[in-house]
Amino acid sequence: MSYPTNTWFAERLGDAGIRCDYLKGHRPAHMPCLEIMRLEWAHAAAEARRLDMRLVALWAAEAGPNDPGNAPLYAYMAFAHPEHRHVLLRTPVQTELPSICAHYIAACRMERHMQDMFGIRITDLPDDRPWIRHEHWPRDAYPLRSAFDAQRPLPHEDHGDYAFVRADSPGVYEIPVGPVHAGIIEPGHFRFLAVGEQILNMEARLGYVHKGIERAMQGRSAEDGLRLAARVSGDSTVAHAWAFAQAAEYAAGIEVPRRASFIRALLCERERIANHIGDIGAICNDAAFTFMLQQMHRLREQMARLNRRIFGHRLLMDSIRLGGVAQDIDTAAAAELAEQTERIAREVEDLRAIYADHPSIQERVVGSGTVSAADALDLGLLGYVGRASGHYPDERIEEAYPPYDEFKVAIPKGKLGDVATRVWVRFEEIAESSRLILAMLRALPEGAIHTDWQAPPAGISGFAAIEGWRGEVAAWIRLGEEGRVDRYFVRDPSVINWLGLELAVRTVPVPDFPLNNKSFNCSYSGNDL
Amino acid sequence: MLRMLKQIIRVGSLSETLAPSDQVEQLGEKLRESVRKRFAGSLTIRAVDAGSCNGCELEIHATNNAYYDIERFGVHFTASPRFADMLLVTGPVSINMRRALEMTYEAMPEPRLVVAMGDCAIDCGVFGRDNYAIAGAVRDIIPVDVQIHGCPPTPSDIIQGILAAVESR
Numbered sequence: 184m185s186y187p188t189n190t191w192f193a194e195r196l197g198d199a200g201i202r203c204d205y206l207k208g209h210r211p212a213h214m215p216c217l218e219i220m221r222l223e224w225a226h227a228a229a230e231a232r233r234l235d236m237r238l239v240a241l242w243a244a245e246a247g248p249n250d251p252g253n254a255p256l257y258a259y260m261a262f263a264h265p266e267h268r269h270v271l272l273r274t275p276v277q278t279e280l281p282s283i284c285a286h287y288i289a290a291c292r293m294e295r296h297m298q299d300m301f302g303i304r305i306t307d308l309p310d311d312r313p314w315i316r317h318e319h320w321p322r323d324a325y326p327l328r329s330a331f332d333a334q335r336p337l338p339h340e341d342h343g344d345y346a347f348v349r350a351d352s353p354g355v356y357e358i359p360v361g362p363v364h365a366g367i368i369e370p371g372h373f374r375f376l377a378v379g380e381q382i383l384n385m386e387a388r389l390g391y392v393h394k395g396i397e398r399a400m401q402g403r404s405a406e407d408g409l410r411l412a413a414r415v416s417g418d419s420t421v422a423h424a425w426a427f428a429q430a431a432e433y434a435a436g437i438e439v440p441r442r443a444s445f446i447r448a449l450l451c452e453r454e455r456i457a458n459h460i461g462d463i464g465a466i467c468n469d470a471a472f473t474f475m476l477q478q479m480h481r482l483r484e485q486m487a488r489l490n491r492r493i494f495g496h497r498l499l500m501d502s503i504r505l506g507g508v509a510q511d512i513d514t515a516a517a518a519e520l521a522e523q524t525e526r527i528a529r530e531v532e533d534l535r536a537i538y539a540d541h542p543s544i545q546e547r548v549v550g551s552g553t554v555s556a557a558d559a560l561d562l563g564l565l566g567y568v569g570r571a572s573g574h575y576p577d578e579r580i581e582e583a584y585p586p587y588d589e590f591k592v593a594i595p596k597g598k599l600g601d602v603a604t605r606v607w608v609r610f611e612e613i614a615e616s617s618r619l620i621l622a623m624l625r626a627l628p629e630g631a632i633h634t635d636w637q638a639p640p641a642g643i644s645g646f647a648a649i650e651g652w653r654g655e656v657a658a659w660i661r662l663g664e665e666g667r668v669d670r671y672f673v674r675d676p677s678v679i680n681w682l683g684l685e686l687a688v689r690t691v692p693v694p695d696f697p698l699n700n701k702s703f704n705c706s707y708s709g710n711d712l
Numbered sequence: 713m714l715r716m717l718k719q720i721i722r723v724g725s726l727s728e729t730l731a732p733s734d735q736v737e738q739l740g741e742k743l744r745e746s747v748r749k750r751f752a753g754s755l756t757i758r759a760v761d762a763g764s765c766n767g768c769e770l771e772i773h774a775t776n777n778a779y780y781d782i783e784r785f786g787v788h789f790t791a792s793p794r795f796a797d798m799l800l801v802t803g804p805v806s807i808n809m810r811r812a813l814e815m816t817y818e819a820m821p822e823p824r825l826v827v828a829m830g831d832c833a834i835d836c837g838v839f840g841r842d843n844y845a846i847a848g849a850v851r852d853i854i855p856v857d858v859q860i861h862g863c864p865p866t867p868s869d870i871i872q873g874i875l876a877a878v879e880s881r
């Protein structure tokens with residue numbers, strides 16, 4: 184697949200008087216990387232905002248093997264436009280970089296992450312508290328600087344507590360929750376300010392499951408890196424592995440056989456269905472509707488078992504390999520997959536009728552935790568969270584990477600932005616993913632399931648955006664000597680969607696928080712890296 | 713309501729006997745009958761994710777589904793470490809979770825059974841020991857009774873690991 188160079192944004196920048204150069208060692212051409220001057224950084228972000236582009240991600244990297252060497256670091260940002268795809272911008276950084284929060288509020292945590300990891304000072308940052316860097320980290324530890332000794336656990340130091348948002352009013356009380364939560368879920372801290380039962384403000388403090396993934400990736404072979412990428416967020420293993428593989432394949436100029444891309448999509452749609460099924464059950468359970476939890480978990484288990492039998496892993500880990508997929512499906516397996524997909528879609532519809540007809544759950548979900556369309560657009564909310572609130576980015580449509588260039592994906596377009604709508608979107612997506620799987624199985628092309636992985640010359644970077652079940656997973660990878668990973672950055676959709684949760688629960692009573700939290704089900708691990 | 717009942721009757725009972733497991737590894741001293749007696753057929757678990765990718769958590773959830781139904785063995789999950797008999801720990805222990813893990817362990821009453829679940833909990837797994845953000849495997853931070861291998865371990869391995877832990881003291 185080769186597309187022409189995407190010149191749309193470069194031309195718009197030119198119109199605004201911002202000079203940019205195409206970075207030669209970056210691929211693919213339809214998602215180019217443009218280099219601009221640091222002075223124009225915030226101006227370029229303002230232009231992107233004016234053009235109704237969505238902020239995809241913001242990150243930094245040390246200069247790569249092919250960079251001129253007049254700057255130690257580069258900052259990157261990626262934007263997407265519904266009709267003009269993705270574009271990356273980068274600029275050399277010495278020590279400081281202006282914040283783009285005035286244009287994109289979702290940039291804030293990513294800028295804090297850059298400060299934490301590189302010691303880059305972001306100027307005009309509205310919230311410059313450390314983010315992933317917890318209070319016990321040594322002051323001068325910047326883990327993504329090559330001078331940093333990353334081999335040993337950081338020593339523990341005492342630097343006080345995180346400065347949570349406080350309220351001085353005597354009627355307001357604080358509820359600290361976590362990092363160890365009541366249920367069997369990932370750890371993180373929520374600080375509520377409440378008046379009576381009503382939440383005034385909820386602040387998430389994350390970073391507890393920070394595993395140094397970005398640094399641990401450096402120096403690994405691409406194959407080994409893929410295994411790690413598949414564990415950025417275990418519930419989204421297909422999406423993350425696909426994003427990593429596709430970014431690497433773009434960088435290497437490798438085209439994946441069509442049959443392999445079909446199987447990748449099939450895996451990804453199964454992951455979407457399984458997670459939506461599990462979440463619908465869990466949401467209902469948080470409103471004491473255990474019947475639905477048990478029914479949904481029964482279906483989820485059936486999917487896990489078939490996954491193991493056909494693809495060798497219940498959660499589909501390591502089913503994607505560089506250049507293709509690890510496991511082919513024969514006619515019998517295809518028939519089994521089709522049979523199960525049809526049956527589960529049907530059963531989910533039956534359960535949906537029960538859910539819709541059950542006032543005790545409906546009363547809890549309808550109107551709870553609303554995010555307005557204006558806020559969803561402002562934050563750039565992704566996946567089902569965006570789709571419930573009038574914001575509909577979907578990379579299967581916008582980026583239309585194979586095999587979605589052959590299939591028209593219908594996305595549910597919600598508007599009300601409450602828990603009920605997020606659940607509705609998930610039900611709709613289960614139906615649509617089932618339809619897609621069946622269509623793909625019918626049209627499954629013959630041929631190889633992988634092609635040989637051949638690393639590109641050192642210094643080449645690639646970028647990919649894959650629509651995982653939570654939304655867009657954006658991955659950027661630069662390969663170094665001997666095809667080893669030189670730098671990997673990934674933005675899980677949760678990085679953005681966590682902001683939506685904070686907004687949503689400002690209108691709900693404390694006991695409805697779990698329900699809302701589940702309806703978002705953001706990843707901690709994917710956020711914390 | 714009628715539809716719910718119909719559905720429940722139609723699905724019926726799904727619980728299965730567990731397949732034998734070779735993924736469970738007992739550490740520490742062998743079986744002390746008194747422990748079995750002390751738990752009186754009921755065991756309460758506090759699960760702590762000390763840095764997992766969430767894959768292990770999904771499989772802990774699965775132990776509660778109708779096929780495995782861990783509750784039939786008298787095993788329950790609890791929110792409070794204060795009345796937990798066992799700590800089920802997943803993930804490599806991140807430096808940012810180390811303190812919370814230690815505090816949870818300290819808050820538990822004796823005998824504080826600990827199960828390290830998953831390859832990460834056992835030896836840091838794919839994230840590696842030579843990593844600034846990882847304090848170590850679970851065993852490096854708190855005493856461990858039983859380890860359950862797998863990435864993630866299957867629900868059936870998890871249940872058998874939990875039962876083995878009860879018998880390991």
Ligand code: SF4
Pocket residue numbers: 414417763764765766767768802803804829830831832833837838862863864865
């Ligand atoms: S053992 Fe595997 S599934 Fe479990 S936390 Fe580690 S990487 Fe995730």
